[in-house]
Every structure is written in structure tokens, then in C-alpha cells.
Amino acid sequence: xxxxxxxxxxxxxxxxLALDGVTLQARExxxxxxxxxxxxxxxxxxRCIAGFMDPDGGDILADGASVTDxxxxxxxxxxxxxxxxxxxxxxxFENVAYGLGVRRVPKAEQRTRVxxxxxxxxxxxxxxxxxxxxxxxxxxxxxxxxxxxxxxxLLLLDEPLANLDARLREEVRWLIRDVQQRARITAFYxxxxxxxxxxxxxxxxxxxxxxxxxxxxxREIYQRPAEAYVARFTGEANIIPVRPRDRTAxxxxxxxxxxxxxxxxxxxxxxxxxxxxLMLRPEALSxxxxxxxxxxxxLVLGAAFLGAALACEVSLADGMRLRLQASPHGTVQPxxxxxxxxxxxHAWLMPDIPQ
Amino acid sequence: MKRLLPRLLLGLPxxxxxTLFFVLPYVEMVAMSFRAPAFGQPFGSGHTLMHYxxxxxxxxxxxxxxxxxxTGALITALCLLVSFPLALHLSRLQGRWHVVFYAxxxxxxxxxxxxxxxxxxxxxxxxxxxxxxxMAAGLIERPVRVLFTQGIVVMALVHVFTPxxxxxxxxxxxxVRPELREASASLGAGAFETFRRVTLPLSxxxxxxxxxxxxxxxxxxxxxxxxLGGQGIAYxxxxxxxxxxxxxxxxxxxxLAVIMAASTLAVVxxxxxxxxxxxxxxxx
Amino acid sequence: MSRALSAAVLGVIYAFLLLPLVAVxxxxxxxxxxxxxxxxxxxxxxxxRFLASETFREALLLSLQVALTTVVVTVVLATLAALCHxxxxxxxxxxxxxxxxxxxxxxxxxxxxxxxxxxNSIGLGKTLTGLQVAHVVIAxxxxxxxxxxxxxxVDPAMEEASASLGAGGFETFRRVLLPLAxPGMLTGxxxxxxxxxxxxxxxxxxxxxxxxxxxxxxxxxxxYDFDPTAAAxxxxxxxxxxxxxxAIERMVGLRxxx
Numbered sequence: 089x090x091x092x093x094x095x096x097x098x099x100x101x102x103x104x105l106a107l108d109g110v111t112l113q114a115r116e117x118x119x120x121x122x123x124x125x126x127x128x129x130x131x132x133x134x135r136c137i138a139g140f141m142d143p144d145g146g147d148i149l150a151d152g153a154s155v156t157d158x159x160x161x162x163x164x165x166x167x168x169x170x171x172x173x174x175x176x177x178x179x180x181f182e183n184v185a186y187g188l189g190v191r192r193v194p195k196a197e198q199r200t201r202v203x204x205x206x207x208x209x210x211x212x213x214x215x216x217x218x219x220x221x222x223x224x225x226x227x228x229x230x231x232x233x234x235x236x237x238x239x240x241x242l243l244l245l246d247e248p249l250a251n252l253d254a255r256l257r258e259e260v261r262w263l264i265r266d267v268q269q270r271a272r273i274t275a276f277y278x279x280x281x282x283x284x285x286x287x288x289x290x291x292x293x294x295x296x297x298x299x300x301x302x303x304x305x306x307r308e309i310y311q312r313p314a315e316a317y318v319a320r321f322t323g324e325a326n327i328i329p330v331r332p333r334d335r336t337a338x339x340x341x342x343x344x345x346x347x348x349x350x351x352x353x354x355x356x357x358x359x360x361x362x363x364x365x366l367m368l369r370p371e372a373l374s375x376x377x378x379x380x381x382x383x384x385x386x387l388v389l390g391a392a393f394l395g396a397a398l399a400c401e402v403s404l405a406d407g408m409r410l411r412l413q414a415s416p417h418g419t420v421q422p423x424x425x426x427x428x429x430x431x432x433x434h435a436w437l438m439p440d441i442p443q
Numbered sequence: 444m445k446r447l448l449p450r451l452l453l454g455l456p457x458x459x460x461x462t463l464f465f466v467l468p469y470v471e472m473v474a475m476s477f478r479a480p481a482f483g484q485p486f487g488s489g490h491t492l493m494h495y496x497x498x499x500x501x502x503x504x505x506x507x508x509x510x511x512x513x514t515g516a517l518i519t520a521l522c523l524l525v526s527f528p529l530a531l532h533l534s535r536l537q538g539r540w541h542v543v544f545y546a547x548x549x550x551x552x553x554x555x556x557x558x559x560x561x562x563x564x565x566x567x568x569x570x571x572x573x574x575x576x577x578m579a580a581g582l583i584e585r586p587v588r589v590l591f592t593q594g595i596v597v598m599a600l601v602h603v604f605t606p607x608x609x610x611x612x613x614x615x616x617x618x619v620r621p622e623l624r625e626a627s628a629s630l631g632a633g634a635f636e637t638f639r640r641v642t643l644p645l646s647x648x649x650x651x652x653x654x655x656x657x658x659x660x661x662x663x664x665x666x667x668x669x670x671l672g673g674q675g676i677a678y679x680x681x682x683x684x685x686x687x688x689x690x691x692x693x694x695x696x697x698x699l700a701v702i703m704a705a706s707t708l709a710v711v712x713x714x715x716x717x718x719x720x721x722x723x724x725x726x727x
Numbered sequence: 728m729s730r731a732l733s734a735a736v737l738g739v740i741y742a743f744l745l746l747p748l749v750a751v752x753x754x755x756x757x758x759x760x761x762x763x764x765x766x767x768x769x770x771x772x773x774x775x776r777f778l779a780s781e782t783f784r785e786a787l788l789l790s791l792q793v794a795l796t797t798v799v800v801t802v803v804l805a806t807l808a809a810l811c812h813x814x815x816x817x818x819x820x821x822x823x824x825x826x827x828x829x830x831x832x833x834x835x836x837x838x839x840x841x842x843x844x845x846x847n848s849i850g851l852g853k854t855l856t857g858l859q860v861a862h863v864v865i866a867x868x869x870x871x872x873x874x875x876x877x878x879x880x881v882d883p884a885m886e887e888a889s890a891s892l893g894a895g896g897f898e899t900f901r902r903v904l905l906p907l908a909x910p911g912m913l914t915g916x917x918x919x920x921x922x923x924x925x926x927x928x929x930x931x932x933x934x935x936x937x938x939x940x941x942x943x944x945x946x947x948x949x950x951y952d953f954d955p956t957a958a959a960x961x962x963x964x965x966x967x968x969x970x971x972x973x974a975i976e977r978m979v980g981l982r983x984x985x
Contacts, residue, residue, distance in 0.1 A: 464861070687843065
């Protein structure tokens with residue numbers, strides 16, 4: 089059980105700044121996701137932690153001791169690669185035992201520890217197969233077992249589900265979470281899939297252009313994003329440019345929107361009168377009678393039946409388009425005029441930060 | 444595919460060329476080895492097994508054969524020793540530098556064997572630069588005669604065949620994904636351990652191709668021993684050529700050639716079988 | 728420390744590869760009367776002596792004649808064979824490719840011996856035609872591989888696109904494949920030229936009566952003489968190789984050609 093601290097990591101490729109002061113922390117036994125689009129620096133961060141890449145600045149601490157100058161083989165960090173990186177010439181058993189052989193662990197102990205690790209990832213009876221005779225999901229399990237068997241101080245996972253089909257992805261995702269919790273091992277998990285990050289993580293670091301845009305729990309990130317970039321990357325969101333009028337008694341803001349004034353909470357530091365961004369998740373909006381008090385009149389542009397809900401797109405009087413989810417039992421149809429109700433508990437005000 | 448047939452016909456001239464002037468000649472060579480000898484002309488009428496009996500019964504010929512096979516094995520081993528660092532170096536390079544070093548390794552292939560051997564003659568001549576440099580450095584007191592020794596023949600052949608070894612190994616090494624080395628490091632292996640356990644075994648398909656090719660070519664190398672080896676040491680190819688164009692004994696020469704080819708093939712087969720498990724595991 | 732060591736090892740190996748070639752060129756440029764490396768003063772006089780020698784001049788002309796004929800015949804055959812290779816299924820293509828490159832994989836000496844007997848049996852023994860055919864057989868795989876490599880860069884969708892636009896098989900070949908295969912054909916032709924120009928063992932066993940190619944003449948010369956005329960003759964071969972490497976890198980890239 090190890091705590092990892094990453095302090096002000098920078099990395100430059102030629103003239104581009106790949107990492108621009110990344111600061112992160114993973115507490116003992118915590119799984120931290122690095123979430124962001126390709127090129128945001130998440131993989132570079134992971135590679136610096138693993139030691140495959142030397143950062144230009146900053147420090148990486150394991151339980152308070154710097155590992156930045158250690159080569160990867162002396163860090164004791166297990167890595168699961170996107171394409172698994174199983175040794176093609178070694179059997180499943182030999183792959184998993186690799187790290188033990190390197191450590192000169194006695195043969196008998198190797199056998200029991202490999203069996204334990206394979207049991208943990210629920211992969212038994214395939215010990216003598218070569219990797220190319222395994223399915224993608226099986227290869228993934230071997231990769232996980234191989235990283236775990238050395239009892240690493242930290243587990244690093246680089247988009248481990250990217251090459252699996254949708255059904256398997258779900259299954260292996262739960263397996264990873266289960267194994268990580270049972271082994272009580274600290275982990276960093278790189279992904280570009282917000283649903284994956286939400287489901288797995290204790291905390292998520294949303295990355296943007298080599299920096300950490302927000303580092304918080306999945307709930308916090310989803311409900312109280314620090315900026316519109318984070319809101320968009322963590323789920324569907326209507327982002328509306330607004331100007332808050334003044335503060336509410338409860339510390340929130342009065343925000344004029346669609347002809348009404350909404351009391352919403354938001355990021356600290358926004359000043360009334362400044363340009364800001366209002367986030368309305370689809371579930372913050374619902375359709376009511378156009379005559380209801382405080383209902384915002386809207387025109388239904390389109391509706392798609394999704395089974396559990398009806399995805400609608402509506403436009404307001406000023407032309408603003410919003411997405412929301414209506415009850416699938418309703419009678420909403422394109423061309424109808426409806427009223428919109430806003431659940432201000434699910435609304436959130438963010439500063440206007442350039443993307 | 445109705446347009447397929449005309450496409451296949453395009454291959455016909457080449458197939459005809461190689462069948463007629465490559466496959467049939469090999470058949471002819473085997474057939475020739477069973478023909479009766481004759482005086483005043485290359486071969487007589489009738490068939491016989493006597494050439495094989497004569498070749499295999501005479502230590503002059505079996506000695507040359509064994510010497511050729513052993514020298515071939517030595518050349519192959521030295522080639523491997525020289526080529527592995529080159530292939531490793533080449534496989535790690537990118538861009539401009541890759542092209543430059545690639546050219547260094549490939550361009551000797553485009554220069555005739557004779558010319559490359561001649562280069563060694565110039566370098567090791569009694570009054571050549573190697574002798575003068577070694578004397579200037581105080582390593583030797585008087586010039587050493589290197590030409591017409593077995594050493595220079597081996598050295599020149601290693602020089603000739605190195606590109607054939609480097610290219611397949613470099614290709615195999617390029618196919619070793621860099622994540623495998625990273626995975627190995629993350630599991631605690633140092634650079635040497637990673638090389639021994641991952642890089643080296645995974646380069647085997649290239650090593651196998653290179654070793655096979657170099658061995659086959661070096662056993663049958665004629666020019667280099669003829670030019671640099673002088674008259675002293677008899678290798679099988681020289682013996683064969685002497686029978687064919689010196690003594691004009693075609694059937695006997697053919698039998699010697701068939702014996703040389705068959706024993707080369709036997710060695711290659713043994714090598715392939717011996718390394719079967721590793722090859723099976725590392726095939727791409 | 729280990730970096731410096733590996734750099735030193737590599738340096739020695741590269742020197743081992745290149746020194747003999749440098750030595751040949753350097754020796755040919757000497758102004759002195761003896762084969763000397765480094766040369767004693769620079770001059771081109773040994774090239775003049777080389778060209779003044781009737782033996783060498785005739786051998787050079789024969790070599791050029793055979794090499795150029797080899798280029799024409801080989802490139803035509805290899806282009807056709809490469810188009811055929813392209814039409815085959817993956818597995819068949821692999822076998823076809825192996826069969827087409829066999830002359831490269833078997834020792835030249837054995838092929839030469841087989842051809843010696845075979846050409847004799849069909850009445851082409853010791854003739855220029857026989858020698859010419861043998862050169863084509865040996866040079867063929869080099870040209871074939873280069874053209875196959877060039878055609879592999881052509882997306883099959885291009886042929887389909889051309890066909891969908893109404894072009895027939897020959898029209899597609901002329902307008903799409905041929906222009907795209909041209910660098911490969913040039914490379915293949917260069918290879919064929921160089922391979923033929925340098926061929927020794929085949930020429931030794933199959934040469935027509937009284938006709939020596941340049942490598943044979945050089946070999947004979949080296950057996951009795953050792954003056955820089957030989958270096959001048961050999962430098963020609965180095966020169967062609969250098970031109971070849973540069974041209975190939977420009978046209979298709981070295982890695983694709985080998």
C-alpha cells in the first residue's frame with residue numbers, strides 16, 4: 089500500500105509542451121483515473137510515472153520518496169498496456185512468472201504465486217498456451233495477472249479496455265475494479281471513456297492540454313465541474329453563456345435564463361455581471377405544461393425514442409437549442425410548443441474559460 | 444473474377460524462364476552425375492554410380508567437403524557475431540540516420556564479390572596499409588603475409604555475407620514491439636536481462652533466415668577462396684570447378700556438386716529441426 | 728562507459744564493412760606506380776591505362792552489352808510476373824514469390840554448374856546467348872522483388888476505382904499501375920544491371936570462347952599482376968553501386984527496395 093504524489097510534472101516534445109505542471113495524488117489503495125481526449129497528456133503522464141519517459145521537470149514520490157531518477161525496473165510499478173504487451177514467445181505461465189524469474193524467486197514459490205494471480209483474474213487451465221492462442225479478454229487477464237504477481241507498489245493501466253469489444257469491456261472493467269480492491273493496491277488508470285472512469289475510479293483527473301483541469305470524485309466532476317470543458321467531457325450537457333445578476337442568500341447566483349431568473353450554485357470566485365457558463369444536464373430539464381408558473385416556452389425540434397427515455401431537442405424563443413430527456417410515455421412530437429421546467433439542483437454555474 | 448485469368452497469364456513468361464533455365468538445369472545436374480565418364484569428351488553414354496563411390500571413398504574429396512562445411516559453419520557464426528550488433532543498431536535508428544547506416548550495410552551488396560575481395564587484397568598486402576599501420580604502432584616487427592591464408596578467406600567471406608545476415612535480423616528486431624521491452628522493465632528486468640529474455644529470443648526468425656542463407660552461400664563460395672586462398676587449401680567449390688573446367692570430367696564434377704548440395708541441405712535440415720521449438724514459438 | 732564501448736564496437740564493425748571498398752577507390756586514384764593506400768598523390772592516370780588496355784576495354788564492352796540486355800529482358804519479365812503476383816491470393820502469392828526468388832537463394836555456383844550441362848545439351852554451351860540467359864535468370868529475382876515492393880504501395884482500390892470509371896484491364900494497367908510501378912521498374916532495372924555487371928561464377932563457367940566479362944578479366948589480371956589498373960576496374964563497380972544506392976533511395980526508398 090503506497091501513496092503516490094506527482095508534483096508539477098512537465099514534459100516538452102520539441103516546441104510543444106506535452107505536460108505543463110501536472111500535480112496529482114493517489115492515496116493508499118485508491119484508483120485514480122486520468123481522463124481526457126487523445127493528446128491531452130494522460131498517456132505521457134502515465135509513462136513518466138512508469139519510468140519509460142523522463143519528465144523535464146517535477147517529481148514523482150512513492151510514500152514520500154522520489155522515484156523520478158529510478159529506472160522502471162527498480163520502481164516496482166506494475167503496468168498493464170493497451171495492447172497487453174504479452175511476450176509472444178512465452179506461455180501464459182511463463183508470462184506471469186516473468187517478473188518472479190527476474191527476481192530469482194524460487195521455482196516452487198513461483199508456481200504458487202502464478203496460480204494465485206491467475207485465480208485472482210479468473211483464468212485457469214490455460215497456463216501452457218501461447219498468447220496468440222488466447223482471445224483478447226483472456227490476454228487482458230494474463231496482462232493483469234502478470235502485473236499483479238510481482239505485488240507492485242502501484243498498478244498503472246493504459247487504456248486496458250480499448251481493444252476489447254463492448255460486451256467484454258464491461259466484464260473486464262468490473263474484474264479490474266474487483267482485483268484492485270481485493271489486492272488493495274494503489275492504481276492509476278488512463279482512459280478516454282468517461283463512463284469507464286466514472287464506474288471505476290475513486291477520483292478522476294480530467295486532463296486538458298497537458299494540465300489537470302479538475303481532480304475530484306466522479307460525483308463532484310459530474311455535478312460540479314470546474315469548467316465547461318470538464319462538463320462536456322463527463323457526459324451530455326447543455327452549456328449556455330449567461331451573466332449572473334447577483335448572489336443568492338445561500339451563496340449561489342441569480343442567473344437570468346429564457347425569460348426567468350434561476351437560483352443556481354456554482355464555482356467559487358465568479359463575480360456577478362461577468363460572463364459565465366450555465367450547465368444544465370439533460371436530467372435538469374423536464375417538459376411541463378406551457379402555462380405552468382416559471383415554465384420556459386420552447387419548440388420541440390426533434391424527438392428520438394431511446395427505450396427508457398425520449399431524447400428531445402428543443403429551441404427557446406431566442407433560438408437557443410437544448411437537449412433533454414423526456415418521459416417515454418409522453419406525447420412530445422416535433423413541432424409542438426411545450427414548457428420547460430428547470431430543476432436548479434442539477435444546474436451549475438462555471439467561469440467562462442477559453443476551451 | 445473474370446479478369447483474373449489474363450492476370451495469371453502474365454506470370455507465364457517468368458515461370459517458363461525459371462522452369463527451363465533454372466529447374467531443368469538442376470535436374471540435368473543430378474542426371475549428369477550418373478552418366479558414364481569418357482575420354483576426349485565431357486561424358487559418355489550409359490549410367491553408373493561410380494562417381495559417388497569415388498567421391499565418397501577418396502579422403503581428398505571428403506576432406507575438402509568437411510573443410511568446406513566446417514569453414515561454412517565458422518563463417519556463419521562469425522557473421523552472426525558481427526551482424527547482431529549492426530542489426531540492433533539499425534533497428535533502433537529513425538529517419539535520416541537510419542537511411543545513412545542502412546546504405547552502409549546494403550551498398551556492399553551491390554558491389555561484386557570480386558571487388559570486395561580485392562579490397563582485402565589491397566588492405567592486407569605485404570606493403571599494404573594494415574602492415575604499415577601495425578608496424579608503426581609497434582605491434583609487429585616485419586610485415587606479415589596474410590594473403591593466401593585461411594584467415595583472410597574467412598574474413599573476406601564474413602565481409603561478403605554480413606549484409607545477408609544483418610537484413611533479416613534487423614527486420615525481426617523491428618517487429619519486436621517496444622512495449623515488450625517496457626513491459627519487461629516494469630516487471631523488474633534490467634537492460635541485459637530484457638535483451639536475454641525478450642529481444643534475443645524474438646529475433647530468432649531473422650537469425651534462422653540469416654544463418655540458413657549465409658551457411659548455404661558460404662559453403663558454395665568459389666571466388667573468394669580462389670582469389671585470396673591461393674593453391675594451398677582445397678575447398679569443395681574449387682575442387683568441383685577444377686573437375687569441370689580443368690579435367691573436363693562433367694559426371695564426376697556433377698556428383699561432387701550434388702554431394703556438396705546434399706550435405707549442405709542435411710546440415711540446414713538438422714539446424715531447422717534442432718531449433719524447431721524456438722522457431723515455432725517466435726514465428727511472427 | 729558501456730555506451731562508449733558499444734559505440735566503439737559498432738565503429739569497428741562499420742569500418743570492417745566499408746574499409747575494403749574505400750581501399751579500392753583510394754588505390755585507383757594514386758599518382759604513383761604501386762598499389763598504395765593511402766594513395767601517393769592523386770591522379771586519374773590508372774583509369775586512362777585501364778581504358779587503354781585492349782583486354783579490359785573489350786571485357787568492359789562485353790559486360791556492358793550483357794548487362795544492358797539483361798536489364799531490358801529482366802524488367803519486362805519481372806513486371807509481368809509482379810502483376811501476376813498481385814492478382815494471386817495471399818497464400819499463393821507467398822509461394823509464387825518464393826519460387827521466383829529461388830535463383831537468389833541457391834548458390835550461384837550450383838546454378839552455374841546446372842546451366843553448364845543444360846545449355847550444352849540444348850546446343851547453347853559456350854555461346855553468348857547461353858551466358859545472356861544465365862545472367863537473366865540470376866538477375867531476375869532482384870528486379871522482381873523491387874517491382875513487387877513498388878506495387879505493394881499501390882492501393883488495390885485504385886484499380887477498382889479505375890475499373891469503376893470504365894477503364895479496361897489494359898487501360899487500367901497503362902494509366903494507373905504502370906506510372907505507379909515505374910520507380911520499382913527503374914530500381915529493378917538498376918539492380919539487374921549491377922548484378923549482371925558484377926556476376927562472376929556464372930560467367931566463369933559459361934563464358935563464350937574468347938569472350939571475357941570485366942570481372943573475369945579482373946580476376947585473370949589479379950592472378951598475375953597487382954597494379955592500380957585493377958583498382959581502376961574495380962572502382963567502376965563501386966561507382967555503379969553508389970549511383971545505384973543514391974538513385975534507389977531517391978526513387979523508392981532503400982528499405983522498400985531490399
